Amino acid sequence: MKKYRIHHTKQIIITLALLSAVTFCGCSSTDKGINGQVIVYNWGEYIDPETIRMFEEETGIKVIYDEFETNESMYPKVESGAVAYDIACPSDYMISRMIQNGMLSELDYSKMPNVKKNIGAQYFDQSKGFDPDNKYSIPYCWGTVGILYNKTMVDEPITRWEQLWDEKYADNILMQDSVRDAFMVAEKLNGFSMNTLDPDELAIAKNSLIEQKPLIQAYVVDQVRDKMIGGEAAIGVIYSGEAIYTQRENSNLVYVIPEEGTNVWIDSWVILKNAPNKENAEKFIDFMCREDIALLNFEYITYSTPNEAARELIEEEDIKNSEIAFPDLSQYDNLETYVYLGEEGDSLYNELWKEVKAY
Amino acid sequence: MKSILKKIYIALIILFLYAPIGTLIILSFNESKTRAKWGGFTFKWYISLFQNEEILRALFNTLLIAFASSLTATVIGTVACIAMMAMKRRTKSILMGITNIPMLNADIVTGISLMLLYISLGIRFGMGTILLSHITFNIPYVILSVMPRVRQLNISTYEAALDLGASHITAFFKVMFPDLLPGILSGFLMAFTMSLDDFIITHFTKGVGVDTLSTKIYTEIKKGIKPEMYALSALIFITVLTLLVLINLSPTDKNKTDKSRAKAE
Numbered sequence: 358m359k360k361y362r363i364h365h366t367k368q369i370i371i372t373l374a375l376l377s378a379v380t381f382c383g384c385s386s387t388d389k390g391i392n393g394q395v396i397v398y399n400w401g402e403y404i405d406p407e408t409i410r411m412f413e414e415e416t417g418i419k420v421i422y423d424e425f426e427t428n429e430s431m432y433p434k435v436e437s438g439a440v441a442y443d444i445a446c447p448s449d450y451m452i453s454r455m456i457q458n459g460m461l462s463e464l465d466y467s468k469m470p471n472v473k474k475n476i477g478a479q480y481f482d483q484s485k486g487f488d489p490d491n492k493y494s495i496p497y498c499w500g501t502v503g504i505l506y507n508k509t510m511v512d513e514p515i516t517r518w519e520q521l522w523d524e525k526y527a528d529n530i531l532m533q534d535s536v537r538d539a540f541m542v543a544e545k546l547n548g549f550s551m552n553t554l555d556p557d558e559l560a561i562a563k564n565s566l567i568e569q570k571p572l573i574q575a576y577v578v579d580q581v582r583d584k585m586i587g588g589e590a591a592i593g594v595i596y597s598g599e600a601i602y603t604q605r606e607n608s609n610l611v612y613v614i615p616e617e618g619t620n621v622w623i624d625s626w627v628i629l630k631n632a633p634n635k636e637n638a639e640k641f642i643d644f645m646c647r648e649d650i651a652l653l654n655f656e657y658i659t660y661s662t663p664n665e666a667a668r669e670l671i672e673e674e675d676i677k678n679s680e681i682a683f684p685d686l687s688q689y690d691n692l693e694t695y696v697y698l699g700e701e702g703d704s705l706y707n708e709l710w711k712e713v714k715a716y
Numbered sequence: 717m718k719s720i721l722k723k724i725y726i727a728l729i730i731l732f733l734y735a736p737i738g739t740l741i742i743l744s745f746n747e748s749k750t751r752a753k754w755g756g757f758t759f760k761w762y763i764s765l766f767q768n769e770e771i772l773r774a775l776f777n778t779l780l781i782a783f784a785s786s787l788t789a790t791v792i793g794t795v796a797c798i799a800m801m802a803m804k805r806r807t808k809s810i811l812m813g814i815t816n817i818p819m820l821n822a823d824i825v826t827g828i829s830l831m832l833l834y835i836s837l838g839i840r841f842g843m844g845t846i847l848l849s850h851i852t853f854n855i856p857y858v859i860l861s862v863m864p865r866v867r868q869l870n871i872s873t874y875e876a877a878l879d880l881g882a883s884h885i886t887a888f889f890k891v892m893f894p895d896l897l898p899g900i901l902s903g904f905l906m907a908f909t910m911s912l913d914d915f916i917i918t919h920f921t922k923g924v925g926v927d928t929l930s931t932k933i934y935t936e937i938k939k940g941i942k943p944e945m946y947a948l949s950a951l952i953f954i955t956v957l958t959l960l961v962l963i964n965l966s967p968t969d970k971n972k973t974d975k976s977r978a979k980a981e
């Protein structure tokens with residue numbers, strides 16, 4: 358019996374050794390282009406894959422491309438350092454959080470001539486809300502949050518957030534199921550800043566949301582698009598990037614930026630502090646700001662591009678001059694971008710949002 | 717009356733189980749990109765699916781990882797079971813307890829702790845780390861399904877083979893292995909489906925640019941999931957269904973032939 362056990366132990370050890378050898382061999386694969394590589398972390402479906410191929414061909418730099426689904430899932434992966442990314446594309450408030458935590462590296466615009474040449478100055482101004490000196494971020498996509506309504510289902514044009522509190526539309530309203538977007542609507546309704554941390558203002562905003570709750574058909578995220586196309590609701594809060602697509606599918610839909618003001622969101626390129634391939638990262642961002650490349654990306658993503666030169670190249674006149682895709686920001690004085698509120702601020706908002714949802 | 721109720725009950729169960737999959741298959745033929753509108757019947761999502769390199773690469777990764785990890789886990793798990801057979805009862809139950817814990821543990825805990833382990837060991841994130849993680853969480857499932865077979869094993873037959881001059885390896889493959897095979901196979905299949913299913917652990921342990929189907933689908937959330945994914949899911953479902961039908965048909969056939977042979981004798 359003893360002999361039998363010893364033999365088995367030997368076999369097990371040999372098998373284990375072989376297996377671990379096999380698995381570890383698979384670990385080290387480093388494929389680099391002739392001019393090195395660049396590691397990019399972007400939203401899913403947020404670039405035309407063709408542009409990456411073109412970049413690799415023109416520069417000989419291999420792009421290692423990775424995707425994330427929310428700002429919140431991107432942040433811990435970058436912070437943990439499991440992978441040393443060069444470039445990321447977070448949204449406004451997440452950029453301010455990354456700046457505060459010293460995770461970004463300052464940009465050298467002289468190495469990226471296309472940036473200042475093609476990106477509209479107004480977008481850099483708008484970026485100052487989260488990146489005060491425009492030192493860290495370059496706008497890539499942007500848009501507004503507004504109201505999408507079905508003109509066959511309402512009596513008068515919708516122009517104000519206030520109308521989302523109108524009892525006529527009970528059970529016909531779709532709200533965004535996200536803390537900041539929901540509170541933004543209530544804060545703008547009451548004339549507050551969407552980044553307020555004043556407890557009194559927040560209490561008023563919370564009460565407005567509770568008051569509105571019986572009228573809401575559902576709190577949803579991306580179902581707004583499908584539900585509005587299908588005529589399942591009359592009014593919905595939606596991102597402008599989705600508005601053009603929904604209108605193509607259902608011509609009765611109208612998108613408006615509410616008079617009380619709203620959120621302008623910007624997703625921007627940033628270079629990370631410990632980027633191992635900083636020079637290649639600058640080349641990549643510069644390439645993405647080139648007008649023909651930005652145009653390809655605009656057509657693929659269909660979210661508004663801050664690239665004015667690319668906008669000039671758009672062939673369809675109605676898109677080029679679309680009020681939805683390219684609203685004139687100077688017309689409004691009550692547009693804001695989200696700013697990171699700090700951990701305490703975040704948990705305060707989450708707490709209040711829970712109270713609204715549980716009410 | 718009773719039988720009608722029974723039928724309605726069965727119909728309801730099947731409806732609840734398969735209505736979502738049915739909807740998905742129907743939508744995969746929808747010309748329009750939105751679920752809210754029927755734009756006409758089309759095969760275009762199936763065509764563009766096979767032209768979409770990224771989805772195909774994710775599919776390939778998923779299958780490769782599922783296959784390699786479940787195969788490795790099956791070998792390790794089976795060997796572990798045989799080793800445990802020769803152990804004292806106390807040690808055995810302690811070891812079984814240890815292997816059961818990872819199964820009960822939440823995936824997110826396993827995922828994050830594996831990620832931290834790799835970082836602290838300085839292992840480069842990539843296919844290798846996903847594979848290692850999948851092997852890790854697959855081993856307990858293999859042990860769970862092989863262990864009952866090992867308990868039923870009659871060690872005397874193995875010793876008889878040794879007495880009759882077989883080497884340890886021959887005796888194992890000729891005598892022990894056939895007895896264990898059903899358990900090993902079901903362990904392998906269970907590990908395979910677990911690996912195919914997994915999102916959270918893969919999410920935390922994957923390297924740049926390496927995606928499996930589950931992580932790929934999840935990144936599409938911001939822009940809305942593309943109908944190509946419906947098409948792919950429909951194909952996977954139909955493949956699995958055919959496989960299941962084949963597997964379930966063959967044993968009954970075998971039984972029949974066995975019986976008829978017995979009759980003839």
